[in-house]
Amino acid sequence: MTSPRTFAHVDTWVFDLDNTLYPHHVNLWQQVDARIGEFVSSWLNVTPEEARKIQKDYYLRFGTTMRGMMTLHGVSADDYLAYVHKIDHSPLEPNPALGAAIAGLPGRKLILTNGSVDHVDAVLARLGFATHFDGVFDIIAAEFEPKPAPQTYRKFLSDHAVDPTRAAMFEDLARNLAVPHELGMTTVLVVPDGTKEVVREDWELEGRDAVHVDHVTDDLTGFLQSLAAA
Numbered sequence: 001m002t003s004p005r006t007f008a009h010v011d012t013w014v015f016d017l018d019n020t021l022y023p024h025h026v027n028l029w030q031q032v033d034a035r036i037g038e039f040v041s042s043w044l045n046v047t048p049e050e051a052r053k054i055q056k057d058y059y060l061r062f063g064t065t066m067r068g069m070m071t072l073h074g075v076s077a078d079d080y081l082a083y084v085h086k087i088d089h090s091p092l093e094p095n096p097a098l099g100a101a102i103a104g105l106p107g108r109k110l111i112l113t114n115g116s117v118d119h120v121d122a123v124l125a126r127l128g129f130a131t132h133f134d135g136v137f138d139i140i141a142a143e144f145e146p147k148p149a150p151q152t153y154r155k156f157l158s159d160h161a162v163d164p165t166r167a168a169m170f171e172d173l174a175r176n177l178a179v180p181h182e183l184g185m186t187t188v189l190v191v192p193d194g195t196k197e198v199v200r201e202d203w204e205l206e207g208r209d210a211v212h213v214d215h216v217t218d219d220l221t222g223f224l225q226s227l228a229a230a
Contacts, residue, residue, distance in 0.1 A: 004214035005186040007227055011107035012160075012167040014185070015133075016147075017120055018113070019172040020220070022092055022127060024192040031087040036065050039083050043075060063146035064114050070144060077144050085119040092126035101224035102132050111136045112156050112169070114146040135160055147176045153183060170220065174207020181212035193218040 015021055018029050033055075041051035058068025066084075069075035102109055109132060111120055117138045124130050137159060142152045157164055165184035171177050177187040189208060208216050217223040 007168060007186060009166055010168045010186060012162050013102075013105050013107060013109045014112050014156075014162070014167055014169045014180075015102075015109070016113055016169075016171045016173075016176065016190075017111055017115055017123060020170055020190045021098070021111075021129070022095070022123065024172065026091050028087070028089070028091055028123075032084050035084040035087065039080060040065065040069065043069065043073065063149060064139070066139070067144060067146055077140070081116045081118075081139070085116055085122075089122050089126050092123060094126070094128040095221070096128060098221040098224070099127065099129050099132055101221050101228065102129065104228050105224065108134045108160075110134060110160055110162070111138075112147070112153075113137070114139050114142075116140060147173075148179055150179050153179045157183070174210050174213055177207075178210070178212045181214070186214050187212060188215045188217060188223070189213045190220050191216060191218050 018032075022028065037048060037051050037055050040046070040055050041048050044051065044054065046054070054068075055065045058065045058072075062068040062071065066075070066077060066080045069080060070077060111133055113120060113136070115138060117136055117140065120136050120138060121130075124133070137156045139146060141159065142149075142155060145152045147153070156162070164180065167180075167184075168186040168188060169177060169180040170188045170190055171180075172190045174189050177189060181187045191208065207213060215223075
């Protein structure tokens with residue numbers, strides 16, 4: 001069994017957004033999830049119950065429900081994103097400790113998300129992280145091919161001139177770390193802290209023991225602080 005990759009060589013820090021840069025128990029994504037269900041129900045003229053089944057099927061098969069709706073039903077990405085990200089961001093509170101930990105990392109800090117730049121901007125503004133990142137690669141930059149598609153990671157690496165062997169990736173979904181690990185990145189799975197209720201699918205919480213997961217943490221702030229102290 002190989003040892004997990006470390007961080008001494010890392011000069012680029014790559015973060016997912018939702019359920020990674022803010023705690024799972026905020027359940028902000030639950031609002032987006034509900035909006036997605038409403039969109040699917042309206043577009044396909046099906047009941048909310050049927051829409052839910054379709055939504056989750058597409059999520060698993062295509063990486064995002066949006067990709068499934070675009071591929072199979074001709075949905076406009078702009079219309080979809082505008083609708084599903086129209087949510088209340090007020091549950092997010094400033095997190096100066098995490099912000100300081102991110103700012104203190106040596107090298108570039110980037111966001112790689114299946115969301116949109118508008119959603120990223122709204123989240124970072126609430127968290128107080130507006131100036132902490134050097135770039136964002138969103139679903140539009142990915143040409144609407146979501147993680148975990150291999151071509152999405154390759155385009156991200158190319159667009160931002162990232163050497164994957166000198167980069168670390170932080171994610172809340174283990175399946176989204178498989179390709180980064182294969183490309184040479186140090187991988188960190190961010191999981192719920194276990195003391196608060198979270199609204200997630202069972203499969204979304206799996207993968208802690210996967211071979212492509214180098215590290216697991218339920219406290220991103222503390223984890224990053226420990227890297228600075230090492």
